[in-house]
Amino acid sequence: MALELALESVGYRYRSGHEAVAGVDLALTPGIVGLLGPNGAGKSTLMRVLSTLAKATAGRVTWRGEDIARKPDALRRELGYLPQDFGVYEALSAREFLAFLAAVKGLPARSVAARVDACLAMVGLDDVADQRLGGYSGGMRQRVGIAQALLNDPKLLIVDEPTVGLDPEERVRFRHLLAELAGERLVILSTHIVSDIEASAATLAVMARGKLRFHGAPEALMAAAEGQVWQWTLPADQLAEARTRLKISRAQRRAHGVEVRVVGEQPSDDAVRVAPDLEDGYLWLLHRSGEAVDA
Numbered sequence: 001m002a003l004e005l006a007l008e009s010v011g012y013r014y015r016s017g018h019e020a021v022a023g024v025d026l027a028l029t030p031g032i033v034g035l036l037g038p039n040g041a042g043k044s045t046l047m048r049v050l051s052t053l054a055k056a057t058a059g060r061v062t063w064r065g066e067d068i069a070r071k072p073d074a075l076r077r078e079l080g081y082l083p084q085d086f087g088v089y090e091a092l093s094a095r096e097f098l099a100f101l102a103a104v105k106g107l108p109a110r111s112v113a114a115r116v117d118a119c120l121a122m123v124g125l126d127d128v129a130d131q132r133l134g135g136y137s138g139g140m141r142q143r144v145g146i147a148q149a150l151l152n153d154p155k156l157l158i159v160d161e162p163t164v165g166l167d168p169e170e171r172v173r174f175r176h177l178l179a180e181l182a183g184e185r186l187v188i189l190s191t192h193i194v195s196d197i198e199a200s201a202a203t204l205a206v207m208a209r210g211k212l213r214f215h216g217a218p219e220a221l222m223a224a225a226e227g228q229v230w231q232w233t234l235p236a237d238q239l240a241e242a243r244t245r246l247k248i249s250r251a252q253r254r255a256h257g258v259e260v261r262v263v264g265e266q267p268s269d270d271a272v273r274v275a276p277d278l279e280d281g282y283l284w285l286l287h288r289s290g291e292a293v294d295a
C-alpha cells in the first residue's frame with residue numbers, strides 16, 4: 001500500500017468534555033508537512049492520535065489503508081516520534097541512552113550498535129556520543145530525541161514542537177537537520193513558529209481551535225493574503241497603541257521609527273502595500289478565522 005496517512009473527519013474529545021480536535025480531513029504523503037497553529041490549537045492532541053497514543057473519539061485514521069485504531073502495530077513499526085516533553089537520562093551518554101531505547105524498541109541485538117552509530121551520525125552527535133547527556137545543551141538533547149526517533153528507520157516521523165527552548169542558532173541547525181531527513185519519509189512537524197517550517201515544508205496544515213483551517217502549499221497561504229499586507233513606519237512610542245487595534249505581523253526598529261507589517265486594511269495613507277510572506281499569510285488566515293493571536 002502507498003505510504004499515505006489519511007484522516008477522515010478525525011475528532012478528539014477529552015473526558016472533561018473539551019473537544020480539542022474536530023472534523024479534520026487530511027491526506028498526507030511523503031515530504032515535510034508543517035502543522036501550524038497557535039498554542040492550544042489541538043496540534044499535540046492530533047499528534048498523539050496519529051502516533052496511536054490516543055484513540056480518535058470520532059472519525060478514523062488510516063496508514064497504508066489500515067485503520068490505526070484497529071491495527072496500531074502496523075503504524076507503530078514504521079513510526080518515529082519525538083514528543084513535546086521528551087526527556088533524557090542525564091547520567092547516561094547519548095550512545096548508552098540510544099542503545100537502551102533500541103533494546104526497548106526491540107531492535108535485533110546484533111544490529112543495535114551499528115544502528116545507534118548511524119543515528120548519532122545522522123544528527124551530528126557522533127563526536128560527543130560518549131559524553132553524559134546531563135552536559136548537553138537543549139539543541140543537542142533535541143537531536144538525541146530525533147536520533148531515538150530514527151532508530152527503526154521510520155517511514156513516518158512525527159515531531160512535536162521540537163524547537164521550543166532552543167536558542168536561534170540551535171533552531172536553525174535543527175531545521176536543517178529535519179529538512180535533510182525527509183527523503184522518502186512522511187515527516188509531520190508541529191510548531192507555532194512559521195519560520196520553523198517555511199524553508200522546508202512543501203505542505204502546510206493550519207489548525208486553530210481544533211479545526212483545520214488550511215491545507216495546501218505555502219504559496220497558497222501567502223496568495224490568500226494578497227492585497228492585505230501593508231508596510232508602515234510609525235513613531236516608536238505609538239507602537240503599543242497600534243498593536244491594540246492592528247494585526248501586526250512584524251515590527252523592526254529603525255533610526256526614524258518602527259517599521260511594521262500590518263495585515264488587514266490600510267492602516268494609514270502613508271502605508272504601502274507589499275507582497276505577503278508566509279508569516280503574513282498565516283496571520284491573515286487566523287484573523288479571518290476569528291482567532292486573536294499575537295504573532
Ligand SMILES: Nc1ncnc2c1ncn2[C@@H]1O[C@H](COP(=O)(O)OP(=O)(O)OP(=O)(O)O)[C@@H](O)[C@H]1O
Nearest residue numbers: 014016018020037038039040041042043044045046
Ligand atoms: N488532558 C486534557 N484534558 C482536557 N483538555 C485538554 C487536555 N490536554 C489538552 N487539553 C486542551 O485541548 C486543547 C488542545 O491542546 P493541545 O495541547 O493539543 O494544543 P497544541 O496546539 O498542541 O498547543 P500547545 O502548543 O500549547 O501544546 C487545549 O485547549 C488544551 O487546554
